[in-house]
Amino acid sequence: MTQVIGCIDASRCAPAVCDYAAWASQRLSAPLTLLHVLDHRHYPVAADLSGNIGLGSRENLLQELANLDEQRSRLALEQGRGLLEAARERARTAGISEPAMRQRHGSLVDTLRELEEQIRLLVIGRQGEDSQSAADQVGSQLESVIRVMHRPVLVTPAEFRPPRSLMLAFDASATTRKGVAMLAASPLAQGLPVHLLMIGADSGENRSQLESAGKLLQESGLATTCAIRSGEIEPALHAYQAEHDIDLLVMGAYGHSRIREFLIGSTTASMLRTTRTPLLMLR
Known part of the structure; x- marks a missing residue:
């Protein structure tokens, strides 16, 4: 069954994404899934550094680096789960009885390509968590998402206003x-x-x-x-x-x-x- 998918992150657009996704889910009578993707550029999977020049013989340093990567990934996963839980409660308040949650690790574009057959409407914020310093700045991955998707994409501002026209x-x-x-x-x-x-x-x-x-x-x-x-x-x-x-x-x-x-x-x-x-x- 196709569904409305709302892309949730730590940006100021995330609450509006959740609200617009809930609005669309109700109007389309389609299930709602809230998606959080841990971008591998910021939270890489554990790497084998033993072959790097100058590091192979420094076992303590290698262990510290591995521990730091593991800690960062664990904290990012926990933050993502927290964001999804908050979004799910917001969607429930908006009238969605059973919003689903999904968390992935990797590229947002690649993840959406994999899920495309399941998507009826994709809802994504105009700004992501990495592009909030200026009001007119657009999320770094937004245009790439629009280009690769063969499903309708709803790009939201930071504030929700139920469309009247x-x-x-x-x-x-x-x-x-x-x-x-x-x-x-x-x-x-x-x-x-x-x-x-x-x-x-x-x-x-x-x-x-x-x-x-x-x-x-x-x-x-x-x-x-x-x-x-x-x-x-x-x-x-x-x-x-x-x-x-x-x-x-x-x-x-x-x-x-x-x-x-x-x-x-x-x-x-x-x-x-x-x-x-x-x-x-x-x-």
């Missing part, structure tokens, strides 16, 4: 047309007003494609508003979102037009840095 950035590409179909079929969007926004020229062709997508959403029971705006994509999206007080921004992770150019490369990180509401990336 959503906006899909539409460019008529195969990716965003698929996104429209996904929203039309998903319980996640049910009951939420949907804004379908295209950035580009207000031409007959663009208007026709936009209205066709809007009709599909309306036929699924979603209250839908269609709009076209000109200008640069990032500021135009933010301006419309602020104007209509939209809680949740939905985008195709990779398209085949201006939005594709916009999302690949440094501009991906730019959008993630400047977004202060949750961002749902569809694949």
Whole structure:
């Protein structure tokens, strides 16, 4: 059975990740699993140092190093379990009866690849525990996760606000047309007003494609508003979102037009840095 997976760490985004994951779990009627990964870069598994130059004959030093590694790993595991227990209690308070917990040691990206077939929605914070010094700093692994995942990814801010409306950035590409179909079929969007926004020229062709997508959403029971705006994509999206007080921004992770150019490369990180509401990336 596929499930909602919330990535929990020691960052300030972790409580919001738990809350958004619980919200999504309830709307999707999908089980919730809280995942904590001990990054091997910070907590390596025990290594054999006996062959290192200058260390082979220093048995006391080798033993001390091994003891330190073991102690650090044990403390990290205990901290991770504590984080998961706190997240589980928070999810229970939010109405999830039996949230599951999983703890892994290794790379976050590799772990998510292994679990991908079990994931219906991945929920992850915009900032991790290593990237909290600046408000606009994005987690070091976030873009890598978005690139490798073939499941929807919900990127959360540090504060939880139950979404009351959503906006899909539409460019008529195969990716965003698929996104429209996904929203039309998903319980996640049910009951939420949907804004379908295209950035580009207000031409007959663009208007026709936009209205066709809007009709599909309306036929699924979603209250839908269609709009076209000109200008640069990032500021135009933010301006419309602020104007209509939209809680949740939905985008195709990779398209085949201006939005594709916009999302690949440094501009991906730019959008993630400047977004202060949750961002749902569809694949």
